[in-house]
Every structure is written in C-alpha cells, then in structure tokens.
Amino acid sequence: VTRSFFNRAVECLPLAEIIGLQRQNLVKADIIRHACDSALYKECWQQAGIGLKAISNRTELTQFPYINSASIRQAYARYSIAEIVNMENTRLWASTSGSTGEAKWIPYSDSDLEIFEQALMRDLYQQRGKVQAHCVLSFTSPAPFVGDMLTNLAMIAHTRLNLHQEMISVGLSEVESAVNLARQRRVDVLIAFPSVAMKLADEIRLHLKHEVERQWRETKNPKWYLASLYFKIKKPLVRDVFNLRYGLFSGESIHPYRKALRRDYGFEPYETYALTEFPCLNMDCEQHDGIHIWSDCCVPELIPQYELEKEESIPGYIPKAIFLDEAAASTLGEYVITTFSRALPLVRYRTSDVMQIVSTERCPCGRTHPRIRVLHRLDDIINMGLIRFSVQELENAMAHVDRHGVVHQWQIILERRGYKPSPRLIIEAADMTNADAMVEEVKECLGRIEILQKGIDTGLVLPPDIVLSPEIEIVTTATGKLRRVIYAANW
Amino acid sequence: MLPTGNEYAQSQANEFLALNQLLLLAEQKLANTLRRGASLPLYKKANLKQNDRLILDGFKRKPFLTRRDLIDNSGDPSRRNYAGRHVQLWGSTEISKATPCWFPRGLNDVSNYLEFASRLVSVSGIKPRDTILVLSQPGHGSSNMLPYALAEALQNNCIAAQIIPANMGLEVHVRKWVDFLIENQPTVMIAEPRTALELAGIMAGMTNKPIMLDLRFILLYGISTAVQLAAVRQTYSTDIKLALGLDGMDIFGLECDHHQGIHLWLDTGVYEIIPDSEAAKESAKAGYTPTAFWLWEADKGTQGELVITNFNEVMPLVRYRTGYRVEYAGSGDCPCGRVHPRVKLL
Numbered sequence: 118v119t120r121s122f123f124n125r126a127v128e129c130l131p132l133a134e135i136i137g138l139q140r141q142n143l144v145k146a147d148i149i150r151h152a153c154d155s156a157l158y159k160e161c162w163q164q165a166g167i168g169l170k171a172i173s174n175r176t177e178l179t180q181f182p183y184i185n186s187a188s189i190r191q192a193y194a195r196y197s198i199a200e201i202v203n204m205e206n207t208r209l210w211a212s213t214s215g216s217t218g219e220a221k222w223i224p225y226s227d228s229d230l231e232i233f234e235q236a237l238m239r240d241l242y243q244q245r246g247k248v249q250a251h252c253v254l255s256f257t258s259p260a261p262f263v264g265d266m267l268t269n270l271a272m273i274a275h276t277r278l279n280l281h282q283e284m285i286s287v288g289l290s291e292v293e294s295a296v297n298l299a300r301q302r303r304v305d306v307l308i309a310f311p312s313v314a315m316k317l318a319d320e321i322r323l324h325l326k327h328e329v330e331r332q333w334r335e336t337k338n339p340k341w342y343l344a345s346l347y348f349k350i351k352k353p354l355v356r357d358v359f360n361l362r363y364g365l366f367s368g369e370s371i372h373p374y375r376k377a378l379r380r381d382y383g384f385e386p387y388e389t390y391a392l393t394e395f396p397c398l399n400m401d402c403e404q405h406d407g408i409h410i411w412s413d414c415c416v417p418e419l420i421p422q423y424e425l426e427k428e429e430s431i432p433g434y435i436p437k438a439i440f441l442d443e444a445a446a447s448t449l450g451e452y453v454i455t456t457f458s459r460a461l462p463l464v465r466y467r468t469s470d471v472m473q474i475v476s477t478e479r480c481p482c483g484r485t486h487p488r489i490r491v492l493h494r495l496d497d498i499i500n501m502g503l504i505r506f507s508v509q510e511l512e513n514a515m516a517h518v519d520r521h522g523v524v525h526q527w528q529i530i531l532e533r534r535g536y537k538p539s540p541r542l543i544i545e546a547a548d549m550t551n552a553d554a555m556v557e558e559v560k561e562c563l564g565r566i567e568i569l570q571k572g573i574d575t576g577l578v579l580p581p582d583i584v585l586s587p588e589i590e591i592v593t594t595a596t597g598k599l600r601r602v603i604y605a606a607n608w
Numbered sequence: 609m610l611p612t613g614n615e616y617a618q619s620q621a622n623e624f625l626a627l628n629q630l631l632l633l634a635e636q637k638l639a640n641t642l643r644r645g646a647s648l649p650l651y652k653k654a655n656l657k658q659n660d661r662l663i664l665d666g667f668k669r670k671p672f673l674t675r676r677d678l679i680d681n682s683g684d685p686s687r688r689n690y691a692g693r694h695v696q697l698w699g700s701t702e703i704s705k706a707t708p709c710w711f712p713r714g715l716n717d718v719s720n721y722l723e724f725a726s727r728l729v730s731v732s733g734i735k736p737r738d739t740i741l742v743l744s745q746p747g748h749g750s751s752n753m754l755p756y757a758l759a760e761a762l763q764n765n766c767i768a769a770q771i772i773p774a775n776m777g778l779e780v781h782v783r784k785w786v787d788f789l790i791e792n793q794p795t796v797m798i799a800e801p802r803t804a805l806e807l808a809g810i811m812a813g814m815t816n817k818p819i820m821l822d823l824r825f826i827l828l829y830g831i832s833t834a835v836q837l838a839a840v841r842q843t844y845s846t847d848i849k850l851a852l853g854l855d856g857m858d859i860f861g862l863e864c865d866h867h868q869g870i871h872l873w874l875d876t877g878v879y880e881i882i883p884d885s886e887a888a889k890e891s892a893k894a895g896y897t898p899t900a901f902w903l904w905e906a907d908k909g910t911q912g913e914l915v916i917t918n919f920n921e922v923m924p925l926v927r928y929r930t931g932y933r934v935e936y937a938g939s940g941d942c943p944c945g946r947v948h949p950r951v952k953l954l
Contacts, residue, residue: 198792204737207770209759210792212785220784222792224770227763259775260744260755261785266773269756272697276718281694285710286752288777298698298710 122242138413146457156196185467206459212261213393224460240400252283254299255308263393307364311374318381325353356383369502407475407488416455417441448474469495501538504572514562522549532605539579545589622875627947630874637919673928714921725757738769741794743803776803793822801836869937869950877918879903903949910936
C-alpha cells in the first residue's frame with residue numbers, strides 16, 4: 118500500500134466551493150480567448166454579437182451560442198484544421214466512430230491529458246482508497262478511438278508514479294487468447310463495454326461446459342463427471358473461473374446489463390461516462406446511485422426536456438440551459454459542456470446525450486459532485502450501445518430494396534431480449550410481390566450496414582426481427598415530430 | 609519511475625558515450641540480466657550465472673534462444689516463468705499469427721520504453737510542428753503504446769509536435785480517416801511496411817487528391833523483406849529511416865539521419881552475429897552449434913544472423929536468435945557521433 122488517489126479536497130468540497138474551483142479553472146484556462154481564434158466559433162459568435170474576449174464567471178457563458186456535433190463537422194468541412202484547432206497546443210488526436218457517417222477528430226493539449234489522467238486515477242482508485250497491485254483485463258477499442266488512449270495514459274501514469282498495476286490490454290478480436298492469459302494471471306479487475314463483458318461471459322460459459330465434458334470423456338476421472346453433472350443443474354458462470362473483484366464499464370449504459378453482470382461475474386459493476394470530445398472519465402461510486410460528474414474539470418449544463426420540446430415546436434427558439442448543479446433531482450434533459458482545452462475548447466457543446474439528474478446533494482460516499490444517469494441519445498443515431506449507426510444509413514439500406522417491392526415507410530423499435538439489444542424493424546411496403554422474399558431482401562440490405570452486421574456476427578446484437586405491416590403506427594414527439602427510432606419500455 | 613529530466617539527460621548522454629564506457633555499462637546491465645534470467649525456467653538448460661558476464665567465452669557457451677522457445681514458454685504465463693516480482697504490461701505478437709505469443713514487461717521495462725521514446729524523438733529527428741502518424745498493428749504489441757509514450761517524450765522535451773495514433777485493425781474505420789489525413793498531412797509516419805502499404809492502398813482507392821505530400825520521413829520497423837522496403841519507398845517517395853525490433857516487443861535499434869546503418873543501443877542490450885559461414889556449417893552438420901561473435905568485434909562487412917541479449921526486467925532475452933540477416937556496418941565512424949554498433953538489414 119503506497120498512496121491514495123482519493124482527493125477529499127476536491128471530491129468532497131461543498132458544492133459552492135466546487136463551483137468556485139470550476140470558476141478558477143475556467144478563468145485560468147482563458148478559453149474564450151482560445152476559442153475566439155477558432156473558425157468553429159468565429160462566425161456564430163459574430164452572428165450572436167459576442168464581443169467578449171474573456172469571462173470572469175460561468176454566468177457570462179450563457180450568452181454564448183451552443184455548438185454541437187454538426188458544428189464541428191461543418192467547421193472541418195469548410196475550414197482548414199489550422200483555422201479550427203490551436204495546432205501549437207495540440208499533442209494528441211482521437212477520433213469518434215463516426216456513427217453518423219463522418220468521424221470527428223478531436224485534438225487534446227498537454228493540459229487536457231493531465232486532466233484526463235487525474236480523473237482516471239480518481240476513478241480507478243476511488244473504491245479502493247489505497248493503491249495495491251492489481252491485475253487488470255481491459256478490452257479497449259483500438260486507436261484512434263479514445264479507449265486506447267485512456268488505457269495507455271493509465272499505464273504511463275502508473276509507471277511514472279512507480280505503481281505496479283498489471284495490465285492485459287486487448288482488442289475485441291483477441292478475446293480467446295486473452296482470456297486464457299487472464300485466467301492464468303488471476304485477473305481481478307475487468308474494464309470493458311457491458312455488452313462485450315456479457316458476450317465474454319457467454320463464451321466462457323460454453324467453454325467451461327465443453328471443457329468439463331471433454332475432461333470426463335478423456336480422463337474418466339469422477340471429479341469431472343461430478344463437475345459435468347453440476348453444470349447440467351447449474352449454469353456455469355464466469356465467477357466459477359475468475360475471482361474478479363470489480364468491473365468498470367463504459368461506452369454504453371450499464372443499466373440493462375447490471376443484473377446479469379452481478380449474476381455472472383459476482384461483482385458490483387461500476388459505470389463510467391465520457392465522450393471522445395471530452396474523455397474526462399466520470400464514474401459512479403460504491404453507492405451506485407448515479408455517476409458523479411467531475412464539475413471542477415468542466416462547466417456542465419443541462420437543457421431541460423421542456424426547453425427541448427419548445428425548441429422543436431417553435432422555429433428558431435433557442436432553449437435555455439441550467440447549470441447541472443442547479444437542476445432539481447429528476448430533471449431530464451440534454452447534457453451540455455464547456456471544456457477548458459487549449460487545443461480546441463468546447464464552449465457550450467450540446468452532446469445529444471439525454472441524462473437525468475439523480476441528485477446534487479452530498480452523496481453518502483461523501484462526494485459532492487452532482488450525480489446523473491445517462492438515458493439515451495437525442496440525435497438521429499440508432500444506438501444499440503456499442504453498435505450504433507445513423508438513421509441515414511438505415512434509410513440508404515432501405516432504398517436498395519427493390520426486387521420484390523419497395524420500402525414505403527419504416528420504423529425501428531429497439532427492445533431487449535434479456536440484456537441483449539433486439540431491434541424490430543417494421544416495414545410498410547409498396548408494390549410487394551412476395552412477402553417472404555421481401556423480408557429476405559430487407560435482411561440482405563440491412564447487411565450493408567457494416568457495423569450492424571458486425572454486431573450480429575459477434576452476437577452483441579440479436580438479428581433484427583423484420584415485420585411487414587400494412588400501415589405503420591405513427592409515433593410522434595410531444596411536439597408532433599415523427600419518431601422513426603423508438604426505444605421500447607424494456608430498453 | 610518515468611525518467612525525470614536528469615534521467616532523460618542521462619539517456620541522451622548514453623547515446624554519445626565512448627565504446628569502452630558503453631561496454632562497461634552493458635556489462636553491468638548484463639550481470640543483472642543474467643541474475644534475473646538464472647531463475648527462469650526458460651533458461652534452465654542454459655544454467656545462467658551472474659559471473660557468466662566475465663564473458664566472453666563463458667557467456668558464449670550458453671545455448672541460443674529461439675522463437676520456438678519463446679512460443680513454448682508463453683504457454684505458461686504463471687509468475688514463476690518471469691523474473692522480478694511484478695509484470696506491468698502484457699503485449700502480444702500480431703493476432704494474424706496462428707499462435708499469438710504474450711510477452712510480459714515489468715515496471716522498469718515500461719519505464720525504459722518511455723525513455724526509449726525520448727531517444728526515438730532525438731535520433732530520428734522529430735522537430736517542432738511535426739505531425740506524426742503512428743500506425744499500429746492489430747494486436748497489442750509495443751506499437752500500441754508508442755504514440756502515447758511519444759506524446760510524453762515530446763512534452764518532456766518541450767517539442768511542440770502532435771501525434772495521430774491509428775490502428776489498422778478496422779478497415780471500416782480506416783476509410784473514415786482519409787479526409788482528415790489529407791487535411792492534416794503527417795510529416796512523419798511510424799509504421800510497419802505492411803500497415804504503411806495498406807494505408808496507401810486504402811487512400812489511393814478513395815481519393816485522387818495528393819496524400820502524404822508533406823512526409824519528411826517514415827520510421828519503418830518490422831521489415832522482413834527487401835521487397836517490402838522497396839515497395840514502401842516507391843509508394844511514398846520519401847526518406848525512410850529504419851528501426852529494428854522484435855514482433856510484439858520493443859524496438860532496440862534506430863537509424864540516424866546519416867543512414868549509415870541501424871544503431872543497436874548498447875545500453876539496452878548486447879549483440880552478437882552468427883556469420884553466414886557458421887550458419888552454413890550448422891545447416892550442413894546436424895547438431896553443430898554455430899559460433900557467434902560480438903558485433904563490435906566482428907570485421908566490418910561481416911554478414912550473418914543477429915543475436916541479441918537484452919536487459920529486460922521481467923523476461924530478458926539471452927542470446928536470442930532474431931532471424932534478422934544483417935551486415936555489420938561499423939561502430940565508431942558514424943558522422944552523427946554515436947558509437948553504438950550499426951547493422952544494415954539484408
């Protein structure tokens with residue numbers, strides 16, 4: 118035991134003092150001056166009549182217009198990178214997956230990397246308090262995705278601090294070989310996407326069953342016979358093989374998986390939340406009652422649901438946001454952040470993530486940073502956790518259906534069977550000549566969506582159920598907008 | 609443990625030590641390596657002893673280590689198989705290989721790797737304003753940590769250069785990078801020949817716009833054939849600097865600006881060469897053990913297989929036959945001033 122990363126002075130400050138710290142960091146980062154130089158803001162700030170070059174508190178931020186994912190994409194399309202990003206201060210780049218077609222590239226400065234590292238260490242050690250040597254099995258997405266960066270930053274930080282932490286870091290294609298190694302090295306911490314962890318659990322379960330049966334066939338040792346009998350009565354579980362103490366999960370909501378993870382792994386899963394745009398890892402504590410948003414590292418806001426609805430119904434209406442720490446418990450809305458980056462500060466960036474405030478009161482764990490729950494996406498992404506793609510991609514795929522009829526209308530309902538995403542695609546066909554052949558053709562065209570096909574092939578998502586319907590039941594938003602992607606109640 | 613300013617300075621000073629000083633340093637490190645290696649099952653037959661360093665004859669009677677030995681050893685990654693108390697990081701050989709091997713690194717190994725990244729910056733000639741594209745291969749070899757280790761090294765050396773890390777594992781995503789790489793043209797690329805060629809192929813299939821026009825040089829590692837090297841040269845038409853490393857493990861040799869061969873760093877390992885004449889005898893006579901020579905003692909122009917003994921903490925390689933056929937290119941006569949022995953890849 119060497120040291121603790123639990124930083125009471127920051128994590129448990131009274132909320133008002135956190136806001137004070139946030140203000141200090143906001144002013145110190147001088148983000149408005151940095152942002153003024155970026156083509157991402159120039160035009161829209163001019164249009165909004167923003168003349169400020171510096172701000173002294175966060176309230177002044179509220180006069181700045183929002184930006185969103187599309188703003189970044191459009192800026193990249195219209196301007197050179199050097200006009201958008203402060204290249205002098207850029208150290209590393211990471212990319213989003215490009216669920217909506219174009220991948221967004223996000224630059225990080227040295228000071229950003231420092232913030233991410235601090236948050237990482239806060240999170241990795243929060244539930245243990247004191248540092249001990251652990252063996253971690255980490256499933257990460259490869260570079261240029263941000264998961265790769267965070268894993269390596271953690272490794273470098275541990276090395277710099279002379280801390281032993283054994284790391285087996287693998288991609289999704291190396292599962293089999295890594296699991297073998299992990300078993301022999303007695304891994305005790307798992308870092309993964311929830312869906313990948315459950316897929317891993319399924320594979321280990323199958324492997325165990327087959328292994329026990331094979332041993333009995335080959336050795337005729339009664340202990341293997343007893344073990345095979347035991348597994349006939351009781352489903353083998355990961356916890357029968359691994360003695361994992363806890364798991365950290367990211368990339369998708371843990372909510373549908375939590376029960377199954379507890380059952381199969383025998384540990385309490387921890388949920389994390391971060392964006393490629395700002396990979397400062399936020400995490401739930403041992404109370405598991407919401408994710409603490411580290412409010413000293415950024416200025417978090419929320420656009421409440423009623424404001425979002427107004428925006429939909431009144432053309433040109435600009436919704437008002439409230440600071441996350443000032444929102445009442447249960448408030449639902451879109452998450453907005455302002456970051457302190459020197460490479461590309463995000464000023465009032467609408468994330469499209471819909472979240473709900475759990476509490477802004479002190480948590481029983483002692484921490485005072487507001488707690489939230491991430492619900493779903495607001496934009497036109499069909500989000501099945503790790504597997505996500507745009508409505509446009511589905512639209513394009515459906516446009517290719519033409520041999521046995523055409524797709525007049527479609528609607529996708531995202532449900533779950535157990536914890537697995539199970540999409541149901543409802544098709545209203547026109548000029549249909551053969552229903553079965555039409556269904557087959559729709560399936561075939563869905564195969565054009567590479568990421569969906571990968572999800573089906575790897576078992577992360579169940580194959581879509583195609584339903585032909587004479588008429589699709591129209592579902593609209595509160596303001597009458599057509600909804601083609603519907604998250605079912607059991608999602 | 610990350611090298612402090614002083615340690616960086618020490619590491620850079622080691623680059624320019626005189627040969628006799630380097631050999632003294634290597635000998636000290638070799639003693640520790642043999643002490644650690646002595647407890648490993650991998651070297652049970654070799655019967656390593658610390659005083660084997662009082663080399664040279666004693667050390668050279670130790671058996672060679674082959675890739676087969678490593679593969680067999682990697683089947684049992686239990687603690688007794690590795691020296692030192694803790695493994696810090698596991699790296700694997702490329703997953704496309706039928707049996708990927710896992711290689712452990714200790715805390716000091718990772719620390720040395722970070723230090724080595726700093727050397728890579730200085731030797732290869734990375735400058736402020738460079739945009740460095742680091743292509744890693746599928747799997748978790750040393751190339752995966754390289755971009756982040758480089759970022760740390762650049763920061764510590766106050767060089768305002770930026771890094772684009774990218775893994776070639778998912779082609780569907782690689783296709784989404786093209787516009788970005790056209791817009792943010794790398795000035796330096798660090799890659800294996802296969803990944804460099806793959807990227808060029810994907811880009812050429814997607815755009816007619818000129819790509820990689822600003823490349824000052826490519827640092828190429830993992831070269832297995834001259835044909836690959838020629839293909840990269842032809843595709844990118846830029847300066848190529850070579851690095852030498854082992855599949856899944858760290859790079860141990862770097863070429864400087866003068867292109868007089870790859871410097872093999874004597875503060876990270878010692879190197880021998882099995883001349884072709886000895887290899888011929890080995891092929892002709894079953895059971896013959898070829899004689900190897902210290903690289904720096906070999907005649908300039910000697911051609912043969914490179915054998916390395918590295919100073920890794922957790923799994924040191926002692927007399928590992930790399931399979932690389934090289935030509936010894938001299939030690940003290942590189943215009944860059946470094947006397948670490950140099951080899952040319954054949």
